[in-house]
Each structure stands twice: as structure tokens, then as C-alpha cells.
Amino acid sequence: MPEPLDSLRRLVPADRIVTDSDVIASYAHDEAEWAPYGAPAALVRAGSTEDVRAVVTVCAEQGVPIVPRGAGTGLSGGANALDGCVLLSLEAMDEIVEIDAAERLAVVQPGVVNDALRLACAERGLWYPPDPASAPWSTIGGNVATNAGGLCCVKYGVTRDYVLALEAVVGRGEVVRLGRRTAKGVAGYDLCGLMVGSEGTLGVITEVTVRLRGARAPEHTVVGYFDTLQAAGEAVAKVTAAGIVPSALELIDRHCLRAVDAWRNMGLSADADVLLLGRTDLPGESGEAEADAMARLFKEAGATWSARSSDEAEADALFAARRLAYPALERLGPVLTEDVCVPRGLVPEMLTRIEAAAADTGTHIANIAHAGDGNLHPLIIAPAGDDAARVRAQRAFDRIVADAIALGGTVTGEHGVGLLKRRGLHDELDPAVIALHHAVKDALDPAGVFNPGKVFGTP
């Protein structure tokens, strides 16, 4: 039987193939600490579409699973190694190929880091909106593979809304271009949109063309302190019901504030049990009015303190704390990350159910949330090595998933299914819909080599 490594060595430059087991081990999983991972056969750090084509061709011929990955910041195990797989890292393909200001688009290789693209756009007066909290590290390829969300989604949509075209290696090694460079287009099926969020199960993305927006007006920030999660949730529901579409609306609870304080000594947890951060980027007086309205609605919902931030440096520090919440909590022990999304008006109810799940299972649950679009991230923490705590955490996780589905929500708002949410996916989707997934997967991956078993595989 041919060995994939022997064949790859004939097709891929030697310095692109990594066999050092310590290095391979460091690439074998993403940030989903609870998801299992296997032992890869090899790691290829692709430097070109041609390298990717070679890997796909060899693996399709020999039936070897391919696990593509970007920076490995995923939170669902989507990039975790399978036994005997070829790990295909795209991080070295990190060139910004083109930024076209007049057509408001950029063409990038998949390994470009999100913040690097955002910075390059900003230098030209342009803006690439999708801003996952992982933006300083995560890559556009990974963002596209998971259809990543972020803080500004509540107003500006998710990664899929910005992907105009893709180059991908599919099937048994065909290089295809999907989508278009024009503002509109309906020539054929939206296979480009289908690839977005498919978590590496339909092919490997080798180039991305994204839509850009013009730079926006400076944001106004509104800060609210609350004594309870429910009151903060009510504030979110009130903002939504008032027809306000903030440019961000983030919730951070006391557990997260304390974790950030313990790490970075920011002194946040002294004042508030729950912090709600709203932003508006409407220009001029409209922005002032919208910020004032949010501050008033926070108060009406029971904020103990609420005001427009007069100091944008302070406001930025609060948002930085929001982005640091996850790594700060990880320092306290393995974190089982939830990502449920419920209708906006049911945010208070879902927060209540999360607290009940924590109490009933005896688990420690911290909360951060893209509250404005109903996307909650309860973070379930279990001390390392405590097996009983781990069992309780898994029980809380399953209960939160079930509650989200019961409220008409989804098991994953932006992190993806990967390995952690496969059971939830089967709970959420009808068997007839799962059958459609299998039909599409089998049709587009005839060799069955693209990240097999992830997303909708049998849990």
C-alpha cells in the first residue's frame, strides 16, 4: 500500500512537510479543550494552491483524511486531528493579494490574520467588518470555514455576508473558483456561500475575495452596570424592541470581570456584577441620540449605573476586557464553551435558564455574550483533573443546548459544530435535513477525505 508521505514528498517541497512529532502535536487540536483529537500521519504547511492540490490529490487517491486548519483558534474541535490524517495548515499562505478601493473588495490568501486584513483596509479608508474576538490571531480562511461572527455582527452581519468569491481545491484535486467579483450575480447555485461555514468538509479554501465597506463614523459607547444577568438581558430586549440596531451590544458577567482583573488587574469587578457595553456608529446627531436612548433603556431595565462613555480610551479598554474574557477564564481551568443563539427577545429567559443549569448541576458558569443578536457564550469551567466536575459540566452543557433548542434557538451561533456540537446538531435538525447534508457531502466529497466525521457525522 502506498504511504501518503512518500507520495507527498514527490509533489510538495520538502520544507513544507513536517514530521517532527512535537511540532505535529502542537498542531493536533484547536482551542476546544474538551474535544478529542487523534494522531496525524503528517503535517503539511502549504505554501501555494499547488501544494494544496498535491495534498488533496494524493489523499483522495489513497483515502487519507485531510484536516485543514488556519491558526487553530477554533472552539468546537473542527480542526482537531483524526488518526492517520494529513493536517493541512494554511497559515503560511498569508499574502494580501489585492485591495481594490474603487470596487470595495480585497483578495487574500487563507492564512492572512483577520486583524492584519482589517489594518491594511483601514490604511486605505476601508473596513472589513467581521471581527471575531479571536481577530488578533485567527485567519480569514478559518473565519470563512466557520462563518465566524464577532462583535459587530449585530449590525453588520457575519463572515458569509462579506465573502464574494473563493478559490478552493475540491473533489479529487480540482482547483475551482466560486462566486464573483461583481456586486451582484446569480449565475448558478451559491456554491461559494455553501463552502462558507462548511468547516473544511467540502474542500480546502486557497483564496478568498471579500467585500469591504467604507470606514465608518467613530463609535459612541454606552456602559451599563447591572446587579443581575436578568436585568442586563431585559436591557438587551428593550434596546431590540425599540428598533435600535447597535454596532455592538456585549454582555460580560462578574465571573469574567474577575478573571480579567485577576490576570490584568483592570479593576473592573469592583463596580458591577454584570456589565453591558453598547455602541453606535450612526454619524453626527443620530449617533448621539441613539447612544442617549440606549443609556436610558439600560436604566429603565434596572441598571444600577448607566452612562455614555466620555473617554474613548476607557471604552476601548472595556472592549479589550471583553475580548480577554475567554483567555482569562482559560487560566482557571479547562473551559467548555457554549455558543447557543436564541431569538433576541428571549435573551433574559435563556440567561435565567443558564443560571438554573449552573445551580442544578453544581457547576461554575461564566457568561459573555454577543447579547444584541442573542448569541450567548456560557463558559463552563471544571477544575483540571476533577472527573466528577467534568461529568457535571457535560450535564450543564447538554441542558443549555436543549434549552436553546426549546426556545427556538440554535446550538451554535458562530463557533461551528466541529466535534462538540454534533449531538446538538442532530437534536436541532430534522433527520430529513441531516439526510440532505449527507447527500451534499457525498456529492461534493466523493473520496470522503475532507475533514470526515466533523459537523454532522455520527456523534
Next chain:
Amino acid sequence: MPEPLDSLRRLVPADRIVTDSDVIASYAHDEAEWAPYGAPAALVRAGSTEDVRAVVTVCAEQGVPIVPRGAGTGLSGGANALDGCVLLSLEAMDEIVEIDAAERLAVVQPGVVNDALRLACAERGLWYPPDPASAPWSTIGGNVATNAGGLCCVKYGVTRDYVLALEAVVGRGEVVRLGRRTAKGVAGYDLCGLMVGSEGTLGVITEVTVRLRGARAPEHTVVGYFDTLQAAGEAVAKVTAAGIVPSALELIDRHCLRAVDAWRNMGLSADADVLLLGRTDLPGESGEAEADAMARLFKEAGATWSARSSDEAEADALFAARRLAYPALERLGPVLTEDVCVPRGLVPEMLTRIEAAAADTGTHIANIAHAGDGNLHPLIIAPAGDDAARVRAQRAFDRIVADAIALGGTVTGEHGVGLLKRRGLHDELDPAVIALHHAVKDALDPAGVFNPGKVFGTP
């Protein structure tokens, strides 16, 4: 061999099945006058999802093609009958099921007319943006099937951007729900988005959940008169390059203005050879400034006259003329409708090439365009019964398609492929991409009954 009609009569209420040949004939084609159509076996006017399920089940069992249709306003022949098909009209399923102001979404049956939904939303201070020129007649189901565009796409996107969820009858009669009601969600493939724009080839849509926006600020209108298409095209390029995103930017040439005048006596063609209509809906002073900037850029591009409209009734009349252009031209003879879309900056070049195609082929070509997103509608007119003119018109059509592809554009920006653009689709897409389409089609339509041969079938 069983007859589909006999089986249908056992499953569908009698008053839903139409066999009157005159009535059937009136449903046998859409507005694409040049596209061929066949003789249907029957017409079913579905009243419920159950009726649709019955039709799909019977047709899948018996291998009978199903051609779904809404109002029949399509311009590519996508709803044209195939010989022996069951025409499945969804127009009677016209209930607005729900408008949820807090969650900013609406649930509608596919036969709801676009303007009816927009009106119902407006009464609640909400806005459903997609506004094809056919909005007074076309249905949401048809809009979804073709991923319809419209005037406001340049700022607010197309139908797909507003479809949150669908109910559809697929495969051999399975009723499935795709998508979600939450603001975000990445549980599985975007099969909902895949259905949008699939022109009835993957199933029949029986319910649509759309995302809504809040009512927006009143628009300011800017009117520009130009002597040449090129000058108007330059104005479009200048507006784009200045980073302005108008809420509409429409072009109407002298042929269209004259046709509207001849029909409705609006007196438009006396003043301008080419009319450019810009709009902005930025609130307050920002809107005033953006309108002034557009008027200035129109002048810089060579407008013979350009100004902000001080009279919104007059502005509305100009936009009404824009919407009337197509039916006005149809009165002059069979219209072969183009729908190419090119990068915004290449609008002047594409307009030049269209004029050259008209001159070189000796055809009469009128132009309307969603100029702001590069989506041009050259309308090729051939007198009825003049076979030589028809040959010349087809030559002009093919040349415009080739030019659009050469400029990095697409053969269809918003009308869909249907029958008319099948050859163009094969010119635009790589054979490997066509193969992916066939794989998806075969996977999701195992009985091969959903609008077979449309879109990417062999021309």
C-alpha cells in the same frame, strides 16, 4: 402506466387542479418573450404545503417534471413549461403568516406579492428592502427562487441577504425546514442559502422567513441629465470611487424615456438623452451632504444639468418612470432582455461596448441599469415577425454576454439563468464548476423532476 392527473386527483382538492387548456396556456411561460416553452400536462394551483407535497410525491414516483412558478414575471424563462410537466403555481398561497416587530422578521407563504409584504411591514414601522422593479406583481417565492435584486441592492443587498429560513418540499416529497429564526446560526451547511436562487431546480419553496429592517430616513433624490451613456457611466464610476454608497443609482436612456413618454405622456425625453437618478437615505445632515456630493460628481462627469430634487413627488415620478421602462418598451415589440453585471468601475466601458454591439449588428438597444452596482439591462428590441432582425438581436445578445465575461462580469446579475442564459453560464463557469452543480443537483433531486434542464442543463 399511471397518469399523473389520475394520481393527483386522489390527493389534491379538485378545485386546485386546472385542466382548461386556455387557462393552462396563460400559465405556460413567463415574461421572457424569446425563451421557448412546452405544453404542460396539468396546472395545479397549490393551496397548502400538503398540496405541494402531493404533487412532488406523485411526480417523483412517475418521473413527471415539475415547473414551479409564482406570478410569472421572470425574464429568463425559468418558469416556462416543459412538455408534459405539471405546472405548480404557488400564487394562491398568499398569506402573511406573521410579522414579528421585536425580532424584525416576517413569515410568509410564497405567493405573497412583494409590495404587499412591503406595505404590511411599513404599517408596523418596518422595511423589507428587496425591491425588484416587478415588486407590484412578483411574489416572494419567485423572488427567492431567482434571488431577485432591485433598486436598493446597491446599498442593502439582494433577496438572499434577507432570507432567514425556508420551508420547502424536496427530494421525493419530504417537507423540510432550512435556516433559522435567530440572528445568527452556523449549525450545518447553508442549505437555505443554496435554495435561494436555485430557480426551482432543487425543490419547491412553501414558506419563507425574511429578515426585516427598521423604517429608514426619507430619501433625498439627485437627478442628472447627460448627453451620452458614457458620461452617465463616468458619473457612476465617480460616485463609487468617492466611497459613496447611494440607496439607489439608476440609469435610463433616451429610448426608454421616449417609450415611457409615448405610453404615459410624462414629457421626460425632451430634456435629457440619459437620465441618472441617485438617492441617499442617510439621516439628517449626512444625507444632505451625500446628496450634494452626488450632484457635484454628476456635474464633474459632464452632466448637462444636475440638482437635488426639491420635490419628492417629482422624484417619485421619475422612479416610477424607471419601473415603467420595461413594460413601455415591450409595447414596441418583443424585447430580448440582458442582465449582465460588471465591476462598477467598468460601467462606462460596458456601456460603450453595448453601443458598439448595437451599431455593429444593426439592432435597436435601449438601456436601463442598476448602474450603482454595475448591473446593466440592455433591452434589445426586434419588430415582431422580422426574422432577420431577430437574428441580429440574438447576435447582439451573444456579443454583450461575451463582453461582460471579458470584463470580469457575470451573464446574469439578478434575473437568473432560466433558459436564456444557459449558454452564457457555460461560457462563464469552468467545466469543473458546472460539474459541481450537476453533483449538487443530482444529490438533492434524485428523481430528476425539479424544473429539469433549466439553469445549467445542456443548452
